[in-house]
Every structure is written in structure tokens, then in C-alpha cells.
Amino acid sequence: MFRIWTWISHAAASNPTGADALGPVGFKKALFLLHTGFMSTSTRLSMWEEIVRRGVPAMALELSDAEAVQLTERYGTHNYKPLAVNVVRGDGAECWDGSGKRFIDCVGAYSAVAHGHLSERVIQAVHDQLERLSLASRAVYTSELALFLKGLAEYCDLDMVCPMNTGAEAVETCIKIARKWAYTVKGVPDDKAEIIVCEGNFHGRTTTIVGFSTEEGYRDHFGPFTPGFKIVPFGDLKAVKDAMGPNTAGVLIEPIQAEGGILIPPDGYLEGLRKLCTQNNSLVIWDEVQTGFSRTGKRFAWRWEDAKPDLMAVGKPLGGGVMPVSAAVGTQGVMEVLRPGDHGSTFGGNPLGCVVALSALAEMEVEGFSEMSIQKGERLMKGLASLNSPRIKELRGRGLLIGMEVQEDVDSAQLTHNLIAQGLLTKETRHRTFRFTPPIVIEDSLVDEVIERVGKALAAL
Numbered sequence: 001m002f003r004i005w006t007w008i009s010h011a012a013a014s015n016p017t018g019a020d021a022l023g024p025v026g027f028k029k030a031l032f033l034l035h036t037g038f039m040s041t042s043t044r045l046s047m048w049e050e051i052v053r054r055g056v057p058a059m060a061l062e063l064s065d066a067e068a069v070q071l072t073e074r075y076g077t078h079n080y081k082p083l084a085v086n087v088v089r090g091d092g093a094e095c096w097d098g099s100g101k102r103f104i105d106c107v108g109a110y111s112a113v114a115h116g117h118l119s120e121r122v123i124q125a126v127h128d129q130l131e132r133l134s135l136a137s138r139a140v141y142t143s144e145l146a147l148f149l150k151g152l153a154e155y156c157d158l159d160m161v162c163p164m165n166t167g168a169e170a171v172e173t174c175i176k177i178a179r180k181w182a183y184t185v186k187g188v189p190d191d192k193a194e195i196i197v198c199e200g201n202f203h204g205r206t207t208t209i210v211g212f213s214t215e216e217g218y219r220d221h222f223g224p225f226t227p228g229f230k231i232v233p234f235g236d237l238k239a240v241k242d243a244m245g246p247n248t249a250g251v252l253i254e255p256i257q258a259e260g261g262i263l264i265p266p267d268g269y270l271e272g273l274r275k276l277c278t279q280n281n282s283l284v285i286w287d288e289v290q291t292g293f294s295r296t297g298k299r300f301a302w303r304w305e306d307a308k309p310d311l312m313a314v315g316k317p318l319g320g321g322v323m324p325v326s327a328a329v330g331t332q333g334v335m336e337v338l339r340p341g342d343h344g345s346t347f348g349g350n351p352l353g354c355v356v357a358l359s360a361l362a363e364m365e366v367e368g369f370s371e372m373s374i375q376k377g378e379r380l381m382k383g384l385a386s387l388n389s390p391r392i393k394e395l396r397g398r399g400l401l402i403g404m405e406v407q408e409d410v411d412s413a414q415l416t417h418n419l420i421a422q423g424l425l426t427k428e429t430r431h432r433t434f435r436f437t438p439p440i441v442i443e444d445s446l447v448d449e450v451i452e453r454v455g456k457a458l459a460a461l
Ligand SMILES: Cc1ncc(COP(=O)(O)O)c(C=O)c1O
Pocket: 110, 166, 167, 168, 169, 171, 202, 203, 204, 205, 254, 258, 259, 287, 288, 289, 290, 291, 315, 316
């Protein structure tokens, strides 16, 4: 334990950014705790022995919020700027920090925690599956994978599934499939395939994907990038039409730009894209990683119009709020271009993930997540509008994917701070827009609390 103590104390002492995250008082408190021996029960064991003896969850419970921030900032790369909140427990749409302060979770892990924290049915399925098999690889067949492939394909009203883990991998998989389809089915000359994407897009963080981002911060110093992408304004059908040509493999678009600021395209856009792609023999590729699985009030956002895709990337809530599960899903004529060796993932389609995903899908259907999303979304939207705050410029959204854009003169860092003080977790997306993507299972009473707390946070500006 002495080594752990030294290890943590060194981390805190040599950490400059943790001080920022905690503020000077929190930082001093952390150092005080460290040097007065916060793990008083521990003996002089090495960290590894300690883990074996007591288990990580017990050790995690002993860390103060301040210590958790210090270690994270000292040993983790600084590619995130988290809210100054250390979450130690979650239940449904609520979570708590180490001091017992309660928060309503309106980030919902960026829409991934649709089922709420620790959904009973999903967790039960995890326990049951862990009695038998957690990880095999695609070197063998598993019954769990078989059921998952059928279940997800049917749920999506498509034919075949390529399982992955994260959303970015699902998008990458769609890009590879679309290109191979272009060369082997459509007849595009080698290395000439083009994919049309939109300004303000967000599809993940791989080098290929950030290469066609229009956010400088996502691209700067990460080039050179993969060629073959054409960028058009979001919501503009004519721009897509003009960008199309014989080498267009497909259009890759989010039906609603979520990270881009909860931007909803004009009516008819999705359907129009479908028609354009059919006329041009190109693929419609919806990125439903954030909008999928009832978030907008339908199984998928494309279902708000007649816009069935040829290929689709899904992820986030497919993991039931437990683990990463994603997939590329598509029609047979497109998906069957993949041959053994073309693509893969060690963890993609693992039995535990498959069980989690199927249980998550079943929960969504049995509990009527789409209807819930519409009802809760309307309640939240109406409530926020009824605040009549001059600080709010616009409220946008569909279902429980809601953005509150604030006026230019609002100090958004201060608003974030006020919201945290009110016990509400939310993060700003682009365009000064605060996201509200709580778990879809959020109770009406909590929705009302969110409205009240936002009102107080705005009033305190
Ligand atoms: C539309 C969309 N696509 C892809 C991704 C990437 O997902 P992941 O972070 O799981 O890689 C995100 C993440 O927010 C997203 O919103």
C-alpha cells in the first residue's frame, strides 16, 4: 500500500491540470488527503496485491472525488475536458458523486445510456451469460452471435450485419463496404470511389473520419488524410445532386446532426436523398449511431420519412449502457461484397456483447422506448420553452434528442457551472447548444426537475 500511496501522492503533486479541474481549494484538499494517508485501512501491499486482495471496486470507493480527478489528469491524456464531477454511482437517470451529491444525467453517455444506469434486465443478462462464456473470437461460431445477427438485422429491417464495437468502427466498416461495393458491383474504376458527406458532420475520431470533418480542431495536425470524400452543406439536396457523379459510392449522413448542434434537416431531405441515390445507383448510408434505437421517437431517425438505407452504422445504446457494441447493417446485395479476410475485429460480435445487445433491444421494444422518447421529449421541450428565458435563443430536437441554444452573450462556461451546481449534468455541443439526451427511461418527475433546475441555472447567470 505504501507504493500505492506514493504512486497517488506523486500523481497529485505533479499534476498541473487537475488543479484547474478542481479549483485551488479542491486541489489543496486533495494534497492534504493524500499526505494524511487517505487509505488508512490499508497495509503496505503493492497495488497489484491490493487489487487481488480487495478488488478494484472496493479500492475505487475509497478514492475521494479530488483524488480521482488528480489521477485521471496525471495519467490520462488530455483529450477530454470533463465536467468537474466524479461519478461514483448511477441508477436510472440519476447519478451521484463521492460526496453523495445527486445529479440528473442529461448527457446519458452521449445517448448511449438510453436504458438508464444499470438497467435491471440487461444487468441480469450479463450475470447469466458470465456463468458460461464471455469472449470467443470470430475464429469460431457462437450461438449468441447467431441470435444477435438475426435479431439486429430484423430489428433494422435489413438483411445482414457486420458486428463491431464502437460507433467509429461501425462507420469505418460502412465506408469500406461502400467502397468495395462501388468497385465490385457498380463498376467504379479502381481508387476513384467517392463518398459524399456533410459540413458539420460527426462520425467519430479515426484518421479517415476526422479527415472529412469540417471542425478544424478535430483535423489539425492529424493529416495526411484519406482522399475520396466530397463535403456538401447539410440539409441541401441540390448540393448533393450536384456533387454526385458516376464514381459516387454513396452518401454518408447523420439524419440529425447531434454533435453538430442538434440540427434537424428540412422536411423531405431524407426521402430526397433516398431518391437521389436510387437514381444515381449510389448507396444511402445513415449514421444512426446517436439517433438510432428510439432516441428520436422511432426505431431509427430515417423512419420519420420514406428513407430506408442500403447501409447503416449503429452503436451506443445497442450496448445497453454496459459495454461497446456497434455494427454496420445493410442489404444483402451490399453486405455480401465482404469476403473472408476483408475486415474484422477481435471483440466484434463477442458473446457477452451479443447478449447485452439483444437484451437491450428487447427492453426497448417491450417497454416502448419510441413512445417514451416522444412523450418525455415533448414534456421536456414544452417545459424548457415555458421558462421563457431571454437567455435561450432556440430549442431544437426530436424525441429525447434536444438542444438548447443560448444567446451569444451568455457565458456558457458559467452556465455549465450553474447547471452542475443545480445537480444537472449536460454538455455543450457546437453552436452554443446544450444537449439534453437523458436516459429514455427518465421519469416524468425527473423531467420536471430538469426544467426547474435549468430555469434556476439560467436565472443565476
Ligand atoms: C453520429 C455519430 N457517429 C459516430 C460516433 C462515434 O461513436 P464512438 O464514440 O462510439 O466511436 C458518434 C459519437 O458521438 C456519433 O454521434
